[in-house]
Amino acid sequence: MRAIIIGAGIAGLAAALRLSQIGWDTLVIERAPQRRSGGYAVTFGGIGYDAAERMGILPDLQKKSFITEELVYHKPNGERRFSLTRETIAATTGPRSMTILRGDLETVLYERVRDHAEIRFGTSITAVDQDAHAVHVGLSDGTVEQADLLIGADGLHSATRALVFGPERDHLLDLEHKVAVYMLDKRPDAIAPGTTGTLSAGGRTVAVISVGDGRNVAFFGYRSGHARPGEGAATELHRIYGDLGWVVPEALAGLERAGSVYFDTVSQVVAPTWHRGRVVLLGDAAWCVTLFAGYGSSLAVGGADRLGAELDAHPGDIGAALTAWEKALRPEAERKQRLGRRVKGVYAPANPLLLWLTQLPLRLAALPAVRRYMIRRFIKG
Numbered sequence: 001m002r003a004i005i006i007g008a009g010i011a012g013l014a015a016a017l018r019l020s021q022i023g024w025d026t027l028v029i030e031r032a033p034q035r036r037s038g039g040y041a042v043t044f045g046g047i048g049y050d051a052a053e054r055m056g057i058l059p060d061l062q063k064k065s066f067i068t069e070e071l072v073y074h075k076p077n078g079e080r081r082f083s084l085t086r087e088t089i090a091a092t093t094g095p096r097s098m099t100i101l102r103g104d105l106e107t108v109l110y111e112r113v114r115d116h117a118e119i120r121f122g123t124s125i126t127a128v129d130q131d132a133h134a135v136h137v138g139l140s141d142g143t144v145e146q147a148d149l150l151i152g153a154d155g156l157h158s159a160t161r162a163l164v165f166g167p168e169r170d171h172l173l174d175l176e177h178k179v180a181v182y183m184l185d186k187r188p189d190a191i192a193p194g195t196t197g198t199l200s201a202g203g204r205t206v207a208v209i210s211v212g213d214g215r216n217v218a219f220f221g222y223r224s225g226h227a228r229p230g231e232g233a234a235t236e237l238h239r240i241y242g243d244l245g246w247v248v249p250e251a252l253a254g255l256e257r258a259g260s261v262y263f264d265t266v267s268q269v270v271a272p273t274w275h276r277g278r279v280v281l282l283g284d285a286a287w288c289v290t291l292f293a294g295y296g297s298s299l300a301v302g303g304a305d306r307l308g309a310e311l312d313a314h315p316g317d318i319g320a321a322l323t324a325w326e327k328a329l330r331p332e333a334e335r336k337q338r339l340g341r342r343v344k345g346v347y348a349p350a351n352p353l354l355l356w357l358t359q360l361p362l363r364l365a366a367l368p369a370v371r372r373y374m375i376r377r378f379i380k381g
């Protein structure tokens, strides 16, 4: 059996690994000319964590994961508001969870799969045609590949989805925020190694994450009302955040030296079905739950693992395998989408009172008595 996988992100590489584990041949098509690195920090837990354990990659992921020593919330002038300790953060995420850079998660998958899959960089999907026996996939390098299954793991703006399921405008739900993330080549002095500093003011959030191994991430998330159509990342961020002090000027200056920037709207993908014939969507291409849910990478790996399990359980019957897979996965993906939509309302609030209220649970968690209770209850059991 052979699958063509569009996208060498977390979902695509996890699918290639899982399918190779059940004896499938895979061809992975990636638009980028080479592997991406770094990215942003993701919390990886839930079904992704369980799947990673089954797929045998958990020890490698744990080696690349990092622990945030302290999460400090600042006032716009840079003064500390309150902070969460390493133990409190661990208590809120639970024991079967880790924090890892998206690029490191991809690297672990890539290292495992590179000898078992053909990976073609600098190539995109251009056409899809399918019949009862096979799916034929046209590629930008002029070739046409044939397979039993096509997996569209090409992210939020999936070309596979546009070709097979209809235009993007029919599938995206705008959550009215924008996000920009990039690696900083220098840690601002005010951010201690291994800590994260964040501040939220006037519908804008900014955070600097020190991974602790010399790498640092700058994160900006803001309400779309601040954005102007067509404005590039540098102009937009300087205009929106230019009045803030603390580490913000240093973080903004780092943008000019950053290798790449993730800069996009925060949008969910709402698709009534994730499979059609021999074509299936996986990861953000199918259900993008957004950073507000903090669960997209977990769903991508968990979804890939379950896809492999269903294909293995339904040999020779792709339709039955995809139907069973979607039935199993959809409730959790939709639950996380609902969570993402709820968070949208309280993320980076413009109103100071709402900001105070949304930070209240975190402020409470920072209190020593509550912290001791959480550690007893969630870590020590």
Ligand SMILES: Cc1cc2nc3c(=O)[nH]c(=O)nc-3n(C[C@H](O)[C@H](O)[C@H](O)COP(=O)(O)OP(=O)(O)OC[C@H]3O[C@@H](n4cnc5c(N)ncnc54)[C@H](O)[C@@H]3O)c2cc1C
Pocket (backbone or CB within 6 Å): 006, 007, 008, 009, 010, 011, 012, 029, 030, 031, 032, 040, 041, 042, 043, 044, 045, 102, 123, 124, 125, 153, 154, 155, 156, 157, 158, 159, 160, 179, 181, 262, 282, 283, 284, 285, 289, 290, 291, 293, 294, 295, 296, 297, 298, 299, 300
């Ligand atoms: C700021 C931020 C914070 C996040 N935090 C968390 C978190 O804490 N926890 C969590 O679990 N998730 C988090 N997420 C979500 C998570 O990162 C994504 O859900 C996950 O990376 C999705 O992986 P994917 O492989 O489906 O898509 P992508 O990562 O978008 O990968 C798609 C791949 O397909 C390639 N591609 C695109 N188009 C084509 C084409 N036409 N042809 C060929 N290749 C193509 C792209 O180059 C890319 O390599 C966060 C996301 C953001 C933006």
